[in-house]
Amino acid sequence: MPRDLALRVLREHLASVYGAYDASIVVHFGLGVALGAAMYIASPRAWILAWMAAHLLLGLALYLMPRWHADLPLDQTPLWARRHARTVTLVSLATATAPWLFISRDDLSATSVLTVVVIGSCARAMQLLWPLKPALYGYTLPMMLSLITALAWQGDGMHLFLSMFSLAYLLFTLRVGQQQHRLLTDSLVLRFENEALAERLGEQIAAAERASIEKTRFLATASHDLRQPLHAIALFGAALENEHPQSRNAQRLMRAVNALGSSLDTMLDVSRLDAGVVEPALEPVSLDVLFRALNPMFAAQAEQRQLQLRLRASGLWVRSDPRLLHRMLSNLLDNALKYTARGGVSVRARVRRNGDGLGDSVWIEVVDSGIGIAPGQLDRVFEEFYQVDNPGRERSHGLGIGLAIVRRLSRLLGHPVQLRSRVGRGTRFRLVLPRCDAQAAPGPWAVRAEAA
Ligand code: ADP
Helix, strand or coil, X not given: CCHHHHHHHHHHHHHHHHCCHHHHHHHHHHHHHHHHHHHXXXXXXXXXXXXXXXXXXXXXXXXXXXXXXXXXXXXXXXHHHHHHHHHHHHHHHHHCHHHHHHCECCEHHHHHHHHHHHHHHHHHHHHHHCCCHHHHHHHHHHHHHHHXXXXXXXXXXXXXXXXHHHHHHHHHHHHHHHHHHHHHHHHHHHHHHHXXXXXXXXXXXXXXXXXXXXXXXXXXXXXXXXXXXXXXXXXXXXXXXXXCCCCHHHHHHHHHHHHHHHHHHHHHHHHHHHCCCCCCCCEEEEHHXXXXXXXXXXXXXHHHCCCEEEEXXXXXXXXXXXXXXXXXXXXXXXXXXHCCCCCEEEEEEEEECCCCCCCCEEEEEEEXXXXXXXXXXXXXXXXXXXXXXXXXXXXXXXXXXXXXXXXXXXXXXXXXXXXXXXXXXEEEEEEEEEEECCCCCCCHHHHHHHHC
């Protein structure tokens, strides 16, 4: 066992032994005085009083002695453990005089009282001292060996029987004590190892979090800084296009610049969401107004792909951040149109009654009749840069970040996203939002959206 771990285990053992220090002194010396008193009453002799006085003085000295306490340095622990073992051995040696002084062949009652007191003390010591093995041996051995030999010395059958019984009891006590000691030590080692493991894990999590924050900051700075030169390139490209309207290269340059710009925008969005700087401003939102704003954004794309696009009015209102909800629905709609070759895409809202009396929910569903997503991919499509069937990372197929943004926004706004899809049969994304009552006067978002 490493030294530091062994010291910590020993310290726990010592703490548990010292926790019962006062009670042990009172019980041990109380029993000694009671024994002396019983012997004195049976046959008053002056030396018994002297024995009792010496015994009491020893008890008082132990009570006043400096003790171990939890503030002491860890490396002093073995010193204190040895000190405690020596102290209890001394106490036991002092008490070990009793059997030889009080046991006599003719006085069976004195023998019984003494045997009971010594065995009782050992039984108690076994419970208290097994964390410290040297202290357990130091306390039990002198007293018990003195009892066993004093009993055997009398030579008659009764005393010999008591001697054998005491010996068996001593062996049993030490064996159980050793087992208990091992059990406690093992469980302490396990506890400390677990604590060390948890500490290391905590450090690693903190390091991973720091790395993630740094990565987020780096991404935010990089995409922000790249925007300025890109803006300049876009201006020069536009000038070039004006000067040479027929130039294919100028047109290609502008397409590449626009694509790069939108990628940087997306990355900036993600890093801003990860950095926690996007604060949602919840307010009543009219879904009809929101859908009316979305319609013109996607109508051309739908027409170009010869798809039907339907955003159905519902008259419903929800509590959300209109700007962020608009972003979520745009990403879902964009995907739905992108991954549908035939049929169409519809966006609808309906009320869902909650049984728990917490108010109604509104389900907003974006449903398409497109290629669908295989069951094994359903969770993965929300991961960053994950795209089904785009191993070559073809930029024209998207960045693989749209749904990652949807998931982040869903957590930020508290609008769970549910996904159901069947390959070749289409996909349905559902957002669950809290419903709110229709507002008499439309909020600023409604005005803005209408203007848009
Ligand atoms: P991308 O830029 O590739 O669209 P997204 O994060 O938006 O990235 O989507 C991740 C992947 O999930 C897509 O590559 C696509 O395979 C799949 N996906 C998303 N929406 C749909 C949909 N409506 N139908 C079929 N597949 C979809």
